[in-house]
Amino acid sequence: MQKRNFGFIIVMLVAFALFLFYVPVQAAEFTADWFNIKEGVTYKGKIYVKGDMMCLESLEGPEPIIMIINQRKRHSIIMNPVEKYYIELPKNLSGLEPDKDRIIGTAKKHVGTETVNGLVCDKYQFFPSDSDRAAITQWVSKKLQYPVKIVYHSPGGDAIELKNIKEGRVDVAVFQVRPGYTKMEVTGIEKPSHDQKKVKVDEFVLKGEGRDTDMTSIERSVHPGQDLMIIITGDSRYRLESKGKFSIYKKGVKREKIKQVRFALKPGEEKFWDFPAGREIKFISFGVYGKGEIKVRIEQGAGGHDQAGKGQMTAVKKQPGPKPVVVQQTLPAPSGSFSSLIDDAKKSYKDGNKIETIKQLKAAVQTVWDEIPLTVINARLVKDTKNYVSRDSNVYRSGQKINITSQILGYKLKKVGEAYTINLVIDFYVLDENGKIMGGKESFAKLTRKKPIPVTDFDMDFHYTISYPKGIYNIQTIIHDQNSGKSTKFTMQIEIR
Numbered sequence: 001m002q003k004r005n006f007g008f009i010i011v012m013l014v015a016f017a018l019f020l021f022y023v024p025v026q027a028a029e030f031t032a033d034w035f036n037i038k039e040g041v042t043y044k045g046k047i048y049v050k051g052d053m054m055c056l057e058s059l060e061g062p063e064p065i066i067m068i069i070n071q072r073k074r075h076s077i078i079m080n081p082v083e084k085y086y087i088e089l090p091k092n093l094s095g096l097e098p099d100k101d102r103i104i105g106t107a108k109k110h111v112g113t114e115t116v117n118g119l120v121c122d123k124y125q126f127f128p129s130d131s132d133r134a135a136i137t138q139w140v141s142k143k144l145q146y147p148v149k150i151v152y153h154s155p156g157g158d159a160i161e162l163k164n165i166k167e168g169r170v171d172v173a174v175f176q177v178r179p180g181y182t183k184m185e186v187t188g189i190e191k192p193s194h195d196q197k198k199v200k201v202d203e204f205v206l207k208g209e210g211r212d213t214d215m216t217s218i219e220r221s222v223h224p225g226q227d228l229m230i231i232i233t234g235d236s237r238y239r240l241e242s243k244g245k246f247s248i249y250k251k252g253v254k255r256e257k258i259k260q261v262r263f264a265l266k267p268g269e270e271k272f273w274d275f276p277a278g279r280e281i282k283f284i285s286f287g288v289y290g291k292g293e294i295k296v297r298i299e300q301g302a303g304g305h306d307q308a309g310k311g312q313m314t315a316v317k318k319q320p321g322p323k324p325v326v327v328q329q330t331l332p333a334p335s336g337s338f339s340s341l342i343d344d345a346k347k348s349y350k351d352g353n354k355i356e357t358i359k360q361l362k363a364a365v366q367t368v369w370d371e372i373p374l375t376v377i378n379a380r381l382v383k384d385t386k387n388y389v390s391r392d393s394n395v396y397r398s399g400q401k402i403n404i405t406s407q408i409l410g411y412k413l414k415k416v417g418e419a420y421t422i423n424l425v426i427d428f429y430v431l432d433e434n435g436k437i438m439g440g441k442e443s444f445a446k447l448t449r450k451k452p453i454p455v456t457d458f459d460m461d462f463h464y465t466i467s468y469p470k471g472i473y474n475i476q477t478i479i480h481d482q483n484s485g486k487s488t489k490f491t492m493q494i495e496i497r
Contacts, residue, residue: 032162212290234265242292251282268482374486379406412484427478
């Protein structure tokens with residue numbers, strides 16, 4: 001197995017990640033050339049922005065990389081285009097979070113309007129509480145609602161700038177792992193000390209019981225002086241969306257509202273918000289309208305600048321899985337309850353009670369089901385999805401139907417009333433032999449199933465018809481579990497003659 005140090009990634013991309021502190025959740029859709037001047041050294045690459053998704057490609061220099069950040073998710077993806085591997089890093093461990101020590105305690109002031117690289121921008125400066133000299137200057141495009149330049153007024157100099165900005169549609173495939181890359185598991189991360197770790201403070205469900213204009217509310221107290229994360233998941237069985245809001249209040253003799261946030265969440269959809277320790281938050285009030293229903297999770301840490309991710313990180317390359325699945329993931333080790341159920345099943349089998357053996361084995365599977373990643377196994381090309389006879393070859397005519405069958409593991413069985421639901425969304429893409437996307441569709445299909453019992457034996461059939469010139473093509477299927485937020489993908493190679 002190969003190991004590699006990822007320190008260079010943090011050094012190079014921390015400056016870029018500082019954009020995240022300032023970027024609105026929904027920016028425009030555009031591409032641009034990206035430049036970062038740090039201590040006299042210029043790094044450059046290409047940046048792609050689509051709403052709350054960002055992709056940075058830096059393909060020149062000794063350490064080319066591709067980084068994807070989706071602000072709706074709590075991890076970043078980093079790819080090595082030379083060795084064709086990628087890693088996923090939680091934001092609180094990646095070292096790619098904004099440098100809060102340079103932000104907390106500053107006052108933001110609008111100081112005018114200037115044109116930067118052909119775009120009219122609002123100019124802002126950030127002043128430390130103990131100085132009348134700006135620590136940071138930022139130019140935000142009025143049209144794009146996105147910073148096009150940031151300058152840090154510190155020794156050594158540090159500046160980020162976007163040039164050659166071009167508005168227009170950006171393919172969603174840009175924000176996904178490139179075909180042919182192998183996932184590497186990150187190990188050896190220097191963990192934060194006990195008082196720096198994030199700990200779960202509170203977790204609860206808030207159900208609305210009134211009319212659409214009525215609000216059901218609840219209030220929670222938290223620890224001021226600690227970093228705070230609020231995670232809300234839509235969970236209504238009666239509404240397509242659960243609408244509501246939450247307000248945060250500062251500690252003190254007189255209650256002072258700091259911020260109010262409105263949200264609308266579909267069932268299974270999750271959003272989260274980070275608040276630094278410097279906000280000194282003491283109370284949070286949550287509310288939902290009508291018969292909306294949400295799950296709320298509050299996490300806190302000890303505050304101060306998060307040191308996680310500053311230690312050395314290494315990654316272990318995973319062994320390639322069996323074709324046609326591109327990323328073959330490994331099931332976790334059994335837990336204690338799993339082991340005891342297996343022992344009971346062995347005893348039942350020895351005693352000749354086969355029915356009880358099956359029940360105990362199924363119960364053992366249930367104990368680890370929610371812990372395993374969303375995974376595709378046994379994917380194969382078949383002549384049809386009636387008799388499931390495998391095809392002898394992967395050669396098709398242009399326009400001929402392509403039938404694929406597969407088995408899915410690790411989806412979340414969400415209990416609604418007395419039924420268990422499966423809720424999956426499918427993306428479909430066609431790539432040429434070199435990995436270039438030729439076509440496809442996001443949210444190509446949606447699958448919802450209700451079962452009276454927890455079902456862990458679930459198969460999916462896919463039917464694709466593509467019309468392309470002769471050549472080798474890769475059919476990529478991406479599966480998103482709406483109940484858990486997990487995703488996985490697999491690729492089947494075909495030839496059109």
